Amino acid sequence: MSSEANTSTSESPVVKCDSVYKIFGDNAQSMMKSSNGVVDATKFQAAGCIVGVNNASFEVHKGELLIIMGLSGSGKSTLLRCISRLTDATAGNIYIDGEDILSMNNKKLIELRRSKMGMVFQSFALLPHKTVLENIAFPLQVKGMSTKESMLRAKEMVDLTSLTGRENYFPRELSGGQQQRVGIARSLAIEPDIWFLDEPFSALDPLIRKEMQDEFLRLQNSLNKTILFVTHDFDEALRLADRIAIMKDGIIEQLDTPANIVLNPATDYVRKFTEEVPREKVLKIETVMDSFDPKADMSDLKVSKDAIIETVANSILNSSKPVAVTDEKGEVVGAVYAAKVIDMLFGSHSNQSVGQ
């Protein structure tokens, strides 16, 4: 099902999942063994097992932001917890930087978490008895850093996440958005390579959520972590992701870039999500580009072929002539006509349910 995006990077993946299963229930192991790798959720349920993750395989590369999207009960959080080994996967292999984490002993696992991983939680999961500063410094102190040093480092994180002035507040004295800033600061304090975010903005009001997403993008632009981000909000996924994995009943229905998911939904389930999505928010100029005619009277304006349509639509529509499209090197590779953009913005195919 999952169509691997074309990843041309030669370096080895930071996170690699290989046929990962997570089955809940007392006889999960024996059921798994007798199933020969073909897990039928209904059959398992009859035997008193619940299938959390069903045969998940994928890779995440350095600096990539993979969003795991699904509705509640789809197994997305379970998958994340398997990768962070908060729960043990029932079968399969999970590699972090090439190391098999399922075979790690407790000591090595703790070492890995202390040096490489950070996690943000939906309910913030701050320690109620510690102030903002103490919460952020906590992972450092757990590692054995001195109080003074950890506090200085925590102070830096406070400034980075715009919490300055609230260092000595307790979590209960902060708004939801501020609490999640603390959660983010805490997860970043040890400078992890891999950043797990479990529905980090789901508990926030829409306006605050938008603000936090912007903040998140800002942080990611400067930090460039490898990220696994879980959400049930498809718009959020489209907005933030490099690639999206859509899950249903423990199975990854499709794993691809936002544009490909919207243009070529792999299953009916995925299509239901994409139907309502305004394409201009996802698609790049590339997809509405016509071939470049050197004789045509072109506008002075030039747009990149990687630009999201929505961001440049206004200027294309305002210019009376076709607009040239350039590639990474700045060479003109095509032209974009206002008519096609209008068609994309208001055309019937942007909402396929209308015709039905």
Add this chain to the structure above:
Amino acid sequence: MIDNIMEALQEKKYLQFILLIIIFLVIYAFVPQTESNVLWRLPPLFKELPLMINNGANYLMFEWWPIDVYDPDIEEFEQKPLFGQFTRSISGVILFMIEFIREILVGGVKTIVTFTSWDWVTENEWARWPALPWTVITGGIAILGYSLGGLRLALLVLFSFTYIAVFGQWVPSMQTLSFVLIAAPIAVLLGLFLGVWAYKSKTVEMVMNPFLNIAQIMPAFSYLIPVMVFFGIGDHAGAIATVIFATPPMVRLTVLGLKKVPPEVGEAGLMTGCTDRQLMYKVLIPSARRDILIGVNQVIMQCLAMVVIASLIGAKGLGNDLLTALNGLRVGKALEIGVCIVLIAIVLDRLSLAWANKQTDYFAELSFKEKHKYSLLFLGVFVVGVILAIIGSFIFKEGFNYLNIIPHNKGITTEAFWQAGVDWIWDTFFYSLKAFNEWLIIGVLIPVKTAFLGMPVIATFTLMMGTGFIVGGYRTALMVGGFLLFIALTEWWDRALITAYLITIAVIICSTIGILVGTLCAQHRVSSRFMLTVCDTFQTFPSFIYLIPVMMLFGVTDTSVLIAIIVYSTIPATRYTIEGLISVPQSLQDAGTMSGVNRFQRWLTIELPMSFPHIALGVNQTVVFALAMVIIGALIGTDDLGQLILKAISDEVGIGNGLVLGLCVAFIGLAIDQILRTWADQRKLALGLK
């Protein structure tokens, strides 16, 4: 016709209950009251049980597993039983710690003796640990209060300790304090340890649960006897009994608190790379601190509630004085001592709370003086206090140095005032009080008591097990039956009925008052908050404090005990009613209002049914409180199980009697608990509250 009735019976629980009552009354009326009739009274098959417990304890203590112990006095090895040596060493350690703290507070010689010998101390006159002047201790604790909780706490300490000193209760108060300062931390740590263990292991929790249930209802008196046998008499025995009594709620609240920590907080701890130990002590326990601190508060309250009871097995201090005052009917004196106990309880509670909530400032650049200001301040207080004490020794050449230690009962006292008050009440209301008292005893108490005693054992079983069956099916019925069977097979069934009669009357009155008062107070936010605070405050007082004013009015009678029970046990009924009513969701109330119900209808049809499961738990607590109080009531004279337990304490082989009697009391509570809790749980489930 018969089918219809059967169907109605299956559907409607109240019809089943009416049927049960009818059966009960029929049995009551027709079972003949003859000695030999098994339906009337079961034969006391467990009669030998106390004796067996006695023998078992004796064997364990004096015969089991002899080991060679070196005796320094006769300079030889001797055969001694292991268990006795074990308990003796525990006693020694605890006694040493208590004495050590006590001598820091009021001076003495025993700590030095421990490291040398009596002979050496007698020879060297100078080897005495001098008492700290009361001014230094008061000032020192006030500074501690200031550093932890600011000016308010400091003032509270200052007021409390000055009161204690000025009223001439300094020495016994410090004795009590030294004993609580050892017992409370041990109980807290032990409770925390057991709680963590139970949290980590389901098996441990399952094994521990019944013990906790029994321990929480079993009267404190019953602990005294085994403790006395195993650990002897003295402060350490009192401390150990107190620890046994105070630990269960701590365990309960630790488990409860840990279970309430959101799973994501634990996961966050794991993801920051906590080891198991770090996770428990830096993440989970601190996150559960709200409940754990309630546990600490409970421990402190229990410790001070035990002060009087522990004095029965030799704990020195306020408890002993209070007991004497109560026995001598010296109400004023008892009141003053009672206030001392309450003040110590409040000060310790607030100090521990402030300590747990203390905050650190990491970026403050402190000078040496700033950093050590509290130590410096204490040094100042110490020097000034000592100088004052030395000056005092010149001023008060004759008699006592009031600036060093105000001797016992040489402070000011308000006893005469209170005695005058009591006299006045007696003079003024004698006839009306007496009339009320007589009416209550002759008109209500004695008839009810006779009715209870005239109840055939089969009738009691039918009623209780039947109720259990209606509420929770076979399981509940069998549990209730089991508890009752134990009591019925001992030789104290009649005594238990007397306890049951007092409890029944008290609980009915308490519940009525509690639900009424609670309902009235719950009508407004301010009044409900006020009432909850009142409940909190009243619950702070050790239970026997309630005996004092009641004795003032009614002397030593069943009425006094009954009223003390009612005053004490109305607290939970009221509290749970308010909590239940104010937690009815606003939307539901609005829905009711919009359907056009008036205020009373809303209460009757919406709020009361919704909150009744919670109120039932309040009634359950009322039963527990009443049982605790009825046993303490034995101190001023009742003729139920409590009296026998009190008697067992002074009995050389009382350990078996005391324990079995204690179990009887606990099982009365557990039988009622089983029914009420099952019912409340089912209702909560049905109402979607769980």
